[in-house]
Amino acid sequence: xxxxxxxxxxxxxxxxxxxxxxxxxxxxxxxxxxxxxxxxxxxxxxxxxxxxxxxxxxxxxxxxxxxxxxxxxxxxxxxxxxxxxxxxxxxxxxxxxxxxxxxxxxxxxxxxxxxxxxxxxxxxxxxxxxxxxxxxxxxxxxxxxxxxxxxxxxxxxxxxxxxxxxxxxxxxxxxxxxxxxxxxxxxxxxxxxxxxxxxxxxxxxxxxxxxxxxxxxxxxxxxxxxxxxxxxxxxxxxxxxxxxxxxxx
Amino acid sequence: xxxxxxxxxxxxxxxxxxxxxxxxxxxxxxxxxxxxxxxxxxxxxxxxxxxxxxxxxxxxxxxxxxxxxxxxxxxxxxxxxxxxxxxxxxxxxxxxxxxxxxxxxxxxxxxxxxxxxxxxxxxxxxxxxxxxxxxxxxxxxxxxxxxxxxxxxxxxxxxxxxxxxxxxxxxxxxxxxxxxxxxxxxxxxxxxxxxxxxxxxxxxxxxxxxxxxxxxxxxxxxxxxxxxxxxxxxxxxxxxxxxxxxxxx
Numbered sequence: 001x002x003x004x005x006x007x008x009x010x011x012x013x014x015x016x017x018x019x020x021x022x023x024x025x026x027x028x029x030x031x032x033x034x035x036x037x038x039x040x041x042x043x044x045x046x047x048x049x050x051x052x053x054x055x056x057x058x059x060x061x062x063x064x065x066x067x068x069x070x071x072x073x074x075x076x077x078x079x080x081x082x083x084x085x086x087x088x089x090x091x092x093x094x095x096x097x098x099x100x101x102x103x104x105x106x107x108x109x110x111x112x113x114x115x116x117x118x119x120x121x122x123x124x125x126x127x128x129x130x131x132x133x134x135x136x137x138x139x140x141x142x143x144x145x146x147x148x149x150x151x152x153x154x155x156x157x158x159x160x161x162x163x164x165x166x167x168x169x170x171x172x173x174x175x176x177x178x179x180x181x182x183x184x185x186x187x188x189x190x191x192x193x194x195x196x197x198x199x200x201x202x203x204x205x206x207x208x209x210x211x212x213x214x215x216x217x218x219x220x221x222x223x224x225x226x227x228x229x230x231x232x233x234x235x236x237x238x239x240x241x242x243x244x245x246x247x248x249x
Numbered sequence: 250x251x252x253x254x255x256x257x258x259x260x261x262x263x264x265x266x267x268x269x270x271x272x273x274x275x276x277x278x279x280x281x282x283x284x285x286x287x288x289x290x291x292x293x294x295x296x297x298x299x300x301x302x303x304x305x306x307x308x309x310x311x312x313x314x315x316x317x318x319x320x321x322x323x324x325x326x327x328x329x330x331x332x333x334x335x336x337x338x339x340x341x342x343x344x345x346x347x348x349x350x351x352x353x354x355x356x357x358x359x360x361x362x363x364x365x366x367x368x369x370x371x372x373x374x375x376x377x378x379x380x381x382x383x384x385x386x387x388x389x390x391x392x393x394x395x396x397x398x399x400x401x402x403x404x405x406x407x408x409x410x411x412x413x414x415x416x417x418x419x420x421x422x423x424x425x426x427x428x429x430x431x432x433x434x435x436x437x438x439x440x441x442x443x444x445x446x447x448x449x450x451x452x453x454x455x456x457x458x459x460x461x462x463x464x465x466x467x468x469x470x471x472x473x474x475x476x477x478x479x480x481x482x483x484x485x486x487x488x489x490x491x492x493x494x495x496x497x498x
Contacts, residue, residue, distance in 0.1 A: 012373040057374060078370070088373045121327070124261040124337045125306060129374070 003070040004101060005077055007032075007046075008093040009061045013239065014128045015088050018054040019061065028052075028089055032063065035084045039077075042068055049103045049247040050110065053197070055239030057129070059113075060092065062247040064103040070096065101249070109174070109248040111190040112199045115241045116207070119183035130184075131203075131241035135211055139185065142210035143178040145219055146187055149202055150176055153223040158202055159195035160236070169195060188245070197236055204235030252318065253350060254326055256281075256295075257342040258310045262488065263377045264337050267303040268310065277301075277338055281312065284333045288326075291317055298352045298496040299359065302446070304488030306378070308362075309341065311496040313352040350498070358423070358497040360439040361448045364490045365456070368432035379433075380452075380490040384460055388434065391459035392427040394468055395436055398451055399425055402472040407451055408444035409485070418444060437494070446485055453484030 009032070017026040021033070029046050036044040049062040072080065074094040081091045100106075115130040117123070118139075122132040156169040175190035187206070189199055205222070208214035258281070266275040270282070278295050285293040298311040321329065323343040330340045349355075364379040366372070367388075371381040405418040424439035436455070438448055454471075457463035 010372045010374070012376070059372065059374075082370060087376055090370050090373050092370050092372065121259075121331060121339050121341050123259045123308065123341065124339050125259070125308075125378070127261070127336055 003067050004097050006097040007063045010090050010092050011058050012088040013055045013057040019052045035081050038084045039080050047103045049107045053239050056242045058244040062103050109192050111246040113243040113245045114187045114203045116185040128240050131238050137210035139180050145209045145216045146176050146178050148219045149173045157222040158198050160197040200237040203237035208235050252316050253346050255346040256312045256340050259339050259341050260307050261337040262304045262306040268301045284330045287333045288329050296352045298356045302488050305491045307493040311352050355498050358441050360495040362492040362494045363436045363452045365434040377489050380487050386459035388429050391455050394458045394465045395425050395427050397468045398422045406471040407447050409446040449486045452486035457484050
């Protein structure tokens with residue numbers, strides 16, 4: 001009887017080509033599947049809650065894998081996996097779950113954090129972990145604009161085109177948190193799901209607004225049903241500032 | 250007329266052999282002096298407030314350099330230096346100061362931060378930025394013990410031997426801050442000065458106490474005038490958790 005193991009995975013996104021398995025083997029999924037293979041001498045598929053792009057970090061990505069048999073306790077899988085994974089990928093927690101649990105299909109929501117450094121010089125310890133914006137941002141305006149993403153909307157124009165039909169682009173953002181501490185800005189979005197590059201396009205637009213290059217009305221206009229709004233140039237915030245911090249089940 | 254430039258320097262300590270100039274050229278001081286040479290075609294000595302060891306980070310190390318002439322405004326020096334420095338070293342601020350200012354001899358105090366991750370697995374984004382301690386720490390005991398460093402003491406037995414006479418090992422710690430947030434512990438020490446490896450030996454001893462391997466009385470006993478205390482095995486916390494966060498003038 002196969003046993004389903006749930007994994008909470010953290011990674012520094014920098015050295016990898018994103019979550020998804022890649023032909024070059026540099027996806028985080030590849031490293032996890034290789035780790036299972038080294039332990040079990042068997043290829044095991046790892047299912048993630050969602051993909052993260054190259055350079056995007058995770059504090060708590062979620063995944064599951066069906067193990068051939070319940071050979072080890074969940075804690076032993078944790079240490080065995082960490083023993084063979086590169087140190088930029090760590091399995092933070094493991095536990096056995098019922099077969100009805102699916103990392104992707106059971107997910108009820110996700111929280112993403114985006115970090116911006118708004119100052120002349122990016123401190124070296126922020127390299128690869130924040131978007132460096134030198135020009136002054138209107139943070140009050142940015143915070144207000146961020147709140148206009150709250151609610152159920154058609155995010156079609158905040159998604160990179162992967163050919164998804166417009167009907168699949170309805171998402172609900174239930175929480176927006178904006179924090180400023182000196183030069184450091186942190187924006188968090190919690191929602192039932194996020195489209196491809198959606199958070200980076202939302203933050204890109206917020207930055208345009210905070211730089212005075214776009215109107216705060218830009219967001220409402222782009223959230224109207226597809227076809228009604230004008231085409232606007234899209235701004236995508238860099239991957240380095242993005243962190244998947246929680247998957248809710 | 251030479252002009253004295255004060256620099257606030259931040260660095261990720263990992264790739265470097267510490268602050269001090271090295272025969273292999275891998276000291277942070279070497280990179281700064283090379284940067285000045287590339288800009289001025291002249292060798293300029295950079296004086297730091299103090300040395301940091303290999304792997305130790307700085308949020309705000311302080312330094313000064315005597316420039317051949319006030320050719321550029323301070324802000325231009327900032328961007329010129331950052332233009333040639335490796336991205337792991339950044340000059341955060343620059344300003345011209347009177348010749349009476351000396352980065353080392355004018356310093357009135359320093360603040361160091363030490364970070365510990367107390368949990369089963371070290372998150373990848375903490376690599377090289379924290380001391381990973383798996384076994385549970387008694388944090389209440391650790392916080393109390395940390396406060397026993399407060400005041401004016403002979404720190405002789407909390408210094409790596411560099412042949413300094415005992416008379417030079419009196420230091421005053423004026424502030425200790427202990428913070429715990431989940432698995433993350435942060436201890437800050439502010440003092441009029443710190444001996445070689447002093448913070449790392451203080452934190453090493455605190456960890457021994459919090460692990461139940463040493464008595465909290467260990468600290469008071471070791472702070473007694475040299476000769477009166479017994480010799481104890483010394484524990485030095487790793488460089489990776491240490492950050493120089495401020496130099497006070």
